[in-house]
Amino acid sequence: MTKKPLNGILVIDLTRVLAGPYCTMVLGDLGAEIIKVETPGEGDDARHFGPFLGAGGEKSAYFMSINCGKKSLTLDLKTGRGKDVLADLIRRADVLVENYRPGMLERLGFSEERVKELNPSIIYASVSGFGYSGPDSTNAAYDMVIQSLSGLVSITGTEDGQCVRVGSSIADIVSGLYTTIGIVTALFRRDRSGKRQGSRIDVAMLDSAVSVLENAIARYQTTGEVPGPLGSRHPSVTPFDAFDTSDSTIVIAVGNDKIFRALCEVFGRGELVGDPRFATNAQRTEHHAELKAIVEECLAAETTAHWLDKFRAADVPCAKINTIEDLFSYEQVKARNMLVGVEGETDFKIAGSPVKFRGEGEETVRAHAPALGEHNRHILGELLGYSEADIQKLYEAGAIA
Numbered sequence: 001m002t003k004k005p006l007n008g009i010l011v012i013d014l015t016r017v018l019a020g021p022y023c024t025m026v027l028g029d030l031g032a033e034i035i036k037v038e039t040p041g042e043g044d045d046a047r048h049f050g051p052f053l054g055a056g057g058e059k060s061a062y063f064m065s066i067n068c069g070k071k072s073l074t075l076d077l078k079t080g081r082g083k084d085v086l087a088d089l090i091r092r093a094d095v096l097v098e099n100y101r102p103g104m105l106e107r108l109g110f111s112e113e114r115v116k117e118l119n120p121s122i123i124y125a126s127v128s129g130f131g132y133s134g135p136d137s138t139n140a141a142y143d144m145v146i147q148s149l150s151g152l153v154s155i156t157g158t159e160d161g162q163c164v165r166v167g168s169s170i171a172d173i174v175s176g177l178y179t180t181i182g183i184v185t186a187l188f189r190r191d192r193s194g195k196r197q198g199s200r201i202d203v204a205m206l207d208s209a210v211s212v213l214e215n216a217i218a219r220y221q222t223t224g225e226v227p228g229p230l231g232s233r234h235p236s237v238t239p240f241d242a243f244d245t246s247d248s249t250i251v252i253a254v255g256n257d258k259i260f261r262a263l264c265e266v267f268g269r270g271e272l273v274g275d276p277r278f279a280t281n282a283q284r285t286e287h288h289a290e291l292k293a294i295v296e297e298c299l300a301a302e303t304t305a306h307w308l309d310k311f312r313a314a315d316v317p318c319a320k321i322n323t324i325e326d327l328f329s330y331e332q333v334k335a336r337n338m339l340v341g342v343e344g345e346t347d348f349k350i351a352g353s354p355v356k357f358r359g360e361g362e363e364t365v366r367a368h369a370p371a372l373g374e375h376n377r378h379i380l381g382e383l384l385g386y387s388e389a390d391i392q393k394l395y396e397a398g399a400i401a
Contacts, residue, residue: 004031005357009187010383011095012037012086013070016044018143018169019127019205020099022176025066027095027183029353034070035089035379036370040401043074043372053348064369065350068342072370073379074401077108081399086110087118088384095123095183101140102132112200121196123186127179131204141205143169150209155216157229164229175208238284239263239291242321245299245307252295253317257281262314266307267298343368376400 009032013024021036021044028034038044049062076082087110090096096115098105106112115124126132129141147153147165157163179201186199216227219235227235232251234240239260240253254260257280264272272278272294277287284291299307304320311318327333328349336356339349343365350366380386380394394400 004029006031006184006187009033009094010092011035011097012089012093014096014098014100014105015127016099017046018066018172019175020097020179021046021066022173023125023127023179023183024070024097025068026177026180026353026355027097028069029355030184032095035093035375035383036067036070036072037075037077037086037089038072038372040074040076040373040398043072047372053345059369061348064342064345064348067369068350068366069368070370071375071379072373073376074373076399076401079397079399081394081397083109085380085384085394085399089379090115090118090122092383093119093122094187095125097125097127097179097183099127102126102128102137116198120198121190122198123183123190123201124198125179125183125186125201125203127175127203127205129205131207132202136206143172143205146171146205146209150206151213151216152209155213155227155229157231159229159231159233161228170212171205171209174212175203175205178208178211179203233288236285237281238288239295241288241292243292243296243299245304246302248304249321250299250304250307251319251321252311255317259316260284263295263311263316266310266314266316267295269294269298337362337364341365373401 006027009027011024011027011032011034013020013034013036015021015024015036016038024032024034024036036044044063044067046063046066047060049060051061053059053061053064075085077086090110112124115122128137129146130136130139144165147156147170150171152171153163153165156166182199182201182203186201190197190199215236219225219227232242234253237253237255240255242249242251244250252263254263260278260281261270261273264270276283278284278291308318308320322330328339333339336352336354338352338354340352340363341349345368353362356362377391380391380400381388386394391400
């Protein structure tokens with residue numbers, strides 16, 4: 001392994017569950033040292049989410065999937081000694097990330113002004129449900145709540161109008177990614193300016209979810225119609241959908257007229273290119289139901305495997321619909337190192353990092369996820385320089401556990 005881009009960057013991670021931990025996971029993948037500060041005896045809520053590994057079911061696979069390689073420090077921030085330790089960590093850190101409700105960290109004694117006073121060059125990032133401004137800023141939020149409020153649920157679902165949440169916690173995840181982008185950008189600006197000036201970053205899950213609505217906002221304004229769920233169909237590109245073959249379902253994505261001609265040639269239906277209903281993408285979209293019936297009539301003659309071969313040979317974008325099980329035997333996923341092992345865990349894999357630096361090595365096994373408080377002595381002794389007597393006093397005071 002060559003040195004990663006963020007080697008030497010120290011991140012204090014006061015986050016839990018998903019949005020914040022996803023951000024610090026990415027920062028860790030890029031080389032930052034992540035110190036995960038957790039409540040004694042409880043830790044991150046995600047430690048208690050299933051499914052679980054181990055004979056006694058004591059290790060959360062959910063927690064492991066986004067916390068490998070981090071260091072865990074248990075710290076009671078309601079105690080004076082615990083606050084003193086956090087202050088020492090802030091003085092040493094490059095980045096502080098938290099996902100409390102707005103105002104919570106201030107109530108614990110760490111206002112923006114205090115954090116800046118402790119370390120003027122620190123990048124202080126918050127990710128919360130609604131951000132630090134607006135009438136909803138202090139409301140509680142989970143991914144499902146944000147997906148619903150953002151309009152995302154309203155455009156996700158079946159063609160008959162049943163709305164569902166997106167299958168992964170996309171509001172949490174995209175918020176974590178935006179927070180990562182903000183942090184990396186702030187680090188770049190800080191170091192390029194030469195002034196070591198810190199930054200205050202405020203990322204809201206609602207903002208993040210609204211930002212990925214893609215063309216739904218534009219469609220509403222240009223058509224006057226409120227977008228709804230369309231199943232797998234694209235709202236403005238046709239044919240761009242899931243279609244039944246003789247034995248299963250295939251996805252075909254025809255993004256322009258050239259690809260449509262190639263599709264028609266594969267079917268032996270060249271006359272469709274000149275059909276006034278399908279001559280342009282706009283006309284194909286207007287007559288999408290008629291075109292889908294024709295496509296599925298053609299597809300019904302052969303299997304998915306047959307059509308995949310034919311379409312790929314003609315350079316028509318297509319795919320079978322993989323299950324999660326299929327990913328473990330998918331050669332492209334293997335070639336890109338996107339399912340990696342975890343240190344100390346037999347036959348258990350988590351997602352690899354999608355950020356590849358050409359010509360540089362990458363991990364095929366992730367460091368294990370930390371046990372609660374596993375790195376207390378390492379962080380306090382080696383990083384902060386506390387003596388063994390000092391550490392023992394913190395244990396006795398209940399500041400750490």
